[in-house]
Amino acid sequence: MKATSPGRPGLSDSKIWTRLQPVFTPLLTLVVIGVPLWLVVATAGKSRGEALQPDLSLPSKWQLWDNLKAVWTDGGIPAGFFGSLLVVIPSVIGVLIVGSMAAWILARRASKLTAALYALAISGIVLPPAVVTLVLLLRQLGLAGSAVGMIGVYMGIYLSTVIFFVTGFVRTIPASLEEAAQIDGAGPVKVFVRVVLPLLRPVLATATILVCLYVWNDVFYAFFVVGGRLETLPLNLFQVASAGLYLNNWHLIFAYVILMSLPLVVVFAIAQRKIISGITSGAVK
Structure with a gap:
C-alpha cells in the first residue's frame, strides 16, 4: 500500500470530498439563503399575535395576501416605489456612463499618473464618505433634501465600484479593435460608443x-440627505416602523420587505448569467 506524504490529504480524502461536494454545496446554500427567506415569508403570512416572536414555524392560517394588501394601502408602497425609481434610475445610468468612460481611459493609458489616478478612483470602495461634510456641502449647493442631491451622492459613492469592474474588463478587450476604428476615421467618442460600449454589456x-x-x-444616506422630503421604499419602512404604525407588527414589516425586494429579485433573475460573466471577466482578469 502506497503511503501518503505528511501534511497532504490522501487520495481517499480527495475522493470523499469529490463525492460530498455536490451534496454539501447545495445544502449550505439552502441553509444560508433558504432559512432567512423562509423566516421572512412565514412571518409575513402570520397574524399579529403569532408574529410577535418571529420564528421558522408555519402559520396556523396563512394571511400573506391580506398582509400584503394592508401594507400596500397603509405603508405608502406606490409613492415609495416611484420615489425609489426617481433616484435609482438616474443614479445607475449616470454612474455607468461616467464610470465606464473613466475606466476606458484608465485602462488604455499606461503611465504613473494613470496608475495613481486609478488607485485614487477605486479608493472609494474602502473609504466611506463623511456624512456630516456631505450634508453641509449639499446645503451650500442648495441640493439638500432634493432628488438631484441624492443622485449626486449615490454617483459619488458607487463610482469607484464601476471603475474597478469596468477597468479590469476593458484590459481584456484587444486594443486592435479600437485602432481599426480609428484608422477608419472614428473619433474617441465614436470608438467608445460603437466599439467599446457594446463589449461592456456583461460587466455593466x-x-x-x-x-x-x-x-x-x-436608508442611511437617504435619511440624512433627503429626510422626509422624498419618499423611498426603505425610508418609508424606517419611518413608519419607528413612528409606531408597525410597532411589534412583524407580519407587516416582513410583508413590506417582500414587496420592496420583488423588483430586485426579478431583475437579478433576468440578468444572472451576465452578472456571473461580468464578475469573472472584470474582477478576476
Missing part, C-alpha cells in the same frame, strides 16, 4: 445589479 450588467442593490436598499 454586473455593475448595474450591484449599484441597484445598494441604492434600492439604502
Whole structure:
C-alpha cells in the first residue's frame, strides 16, 4: 500500500470530498439563503399575535395576501416605489456612463499618473464618505433634501465600484479593435460608443445589479440627505416602523420587505448569467 506524504490529504480524502461536494454545496446554500427567506415569508403570512416572536414555524392560517394588501394601502408602497425609481434610475445610468468612460481611459493609458489616478478612483470602495461634510456641502449647493442631491451622492459613492469592474474588463478587450476604428476615421467618442460600449454589456450588467442593490436598499444616506422630503421604499419602512404604525407588527414589516425586494429579485433573475460573466471577466482578469 502506497503511503501518503505528511501534511497532504490522501487520495481517499480527495475522493470523499469529490463525492460530498455536490451534496454539501447545495445544502449550505439552502441553509444560508433558504432559512432567512423562509423566516421572512412565514412571518409575513402570520397574524399579529403569532408574529410577535418571529420564528421558522408555519402559520396556523396563512394571511400573506391580506398582509400584503394592508401594507400596500397603509405603508405608502406606490409613492415609495416611484420615489425609489426617481433616484435609482438616474443614479445607475449616470454612474455607468461616467464610470465606464473613466475606466476606458484608465485602462488604455499606461503611465504613473494613470496608475495613481486609478488607485485614487477605486479608493472609494474602502473609504466611506463623511456624512456630516456631505450634508453641509449639499446645503451650500442648495441640493439638500432634493432628488438631484441624492443622485449626486449615490454617483459619488458607487463610482469607484464601476471603475474597478469596468477597468479590469476593458484590459481584456484587444486594443486592435479600437485602432481599426480609428484608422477608419472614428473619433474617441465614436470608438467608445460603437466599439467599446457594446463589449461592456456583461460587466455593466454586473455593475448595474450591484449599484441597484445598494441604492434600492439604502436608508442611511437617504435619511440624512433627503429626510422626509422624498419618499423611498426603505425610508418609508424606517419611518413608519419607528413612528409606531408597525410597532411589534412583524407580519407587516416582513410583508413590506417582500414587496420592496420583488423588483430586485426579478431583475437579478433576468440578468444572472451576465452578472456571473461580468464578475469573472472584470474582477478576476
